[in-house]
Amino acid sequence: RRAGAALIGDAAAFARTRSGASAPSWRNRVTTLEAVLGDITREHVDAIVNAANSSLLGGGGVDGAIHRAGGPAILAECRRLRETTLPQGLPAGDAVATTAGRLDARWVIHTVGPVHSRREDRSATLASCYRRSLAVARELGAQSVAFPAVSAGVYGWPMDDAARIAVETVREELAERDGPPTLVRFVLFGEPALREFQAALGR
Numbered sequence: 275r276r277a278g279a280a281l282i283g284d285a286a287a288f289a290r291t292r293s294g295a296s297a298p299s300w301r302n303r304v305t306t307l308e309a310v311l312g313d314i315t316r317e318h319v320d321a322i323v324n325a326a327n328s329s330l331l332g333g334g335g336v337d338g339a340i341h342r343a344g345g346p347a348i349l350a351e352c353r354r355l356r357e358t359t360l361p362q363g364l365p366a367g368d369a370v371a372t373t374a375g376r377l378d379a380r381w382v383i384h385t386v387g388p389v390h391s392r393r394e395d396r397s398a399t400l401a402s403c404y405r406r407s408l409a410v411a412r413e414l415g416a417q418s419v420a421f422p423a424v425s426a427g428v429y430g431w432p433m434d435d436a437a438r439i440a441v442e443t444v445r446e447e448l449a450e451r452d453g454p455p456t457l458v459r460f461v462l463f464g465e466p467a468l469r470e471f472q473a474a475l476g477r
């Protein structure tokens with residue numbers, strides 16, 4: 275492990291967020307990690323992560339909300355990706371960026387979570403969503419990234435496990451390298467989700 279890893283979790287602090295929720299946040303030398311309650315389409319960050327599906331052509335949940343709020347430019351770019359580099363769609367665990375359209379962000383990073391299964395452990399694929407999304411964010415030069423609880427809606431992931439994997443993976447990934455993003459924010463829909471992410475951040 276590199277030196278940065280030991281620093282994560284050292285400096286617990288309480289940050290007052292835009293939505294007014296008081297959330298614990300943890301930072302290493304460069305990056306603050308926090309969980310807040312809110313609608314991710316209202317976030318003002320460089321990159322908003324979308325819990326998309328493999329088709330990239332729209333769905334319900336946070337995907338539907340992002341396309342509705344961001345307007346048709348996002349779907350148009352997703353269609354172009356399908357016609358060019360991603361004819362089979364985006365595999366689960368991977369991530370790709372498009373414009374953010376009318377959202378108050380520069381990019382939407384689409385990632386595809388795995389559907390939860392009780393027979394098969396797909397947590398490595400869920401972890402990969404966070405790793406790949408952060409890698410794409412870094413390639414773009416994004417300073418701030420907002421994540422929803424990937425796979426924890428229609429894809430059926432239990433929220434406690436989804437939160438643990440999200441927080442552990444992002445912490446690990448941030449510890450492996452220096453530099454941006456300087457802010458990673460989990461934007462959760464509802465108190466139960468917020469509680470699970472806060473608990474994971476506190477461990």
Ligand code: ADP
Nearest residue numbers: 313314325335336339424425426427428429463
């Ligand atoms: P998946 O198919 O990956 O499970 P969903 O969109 O169904 O994705 O749900 C992922 C999580 O995002 C769920 O916890 C859901 O409540 C939440 N969610 C839905 N809409 C929004 C939104 N506008 N902002 C933030 N989170 C949202």
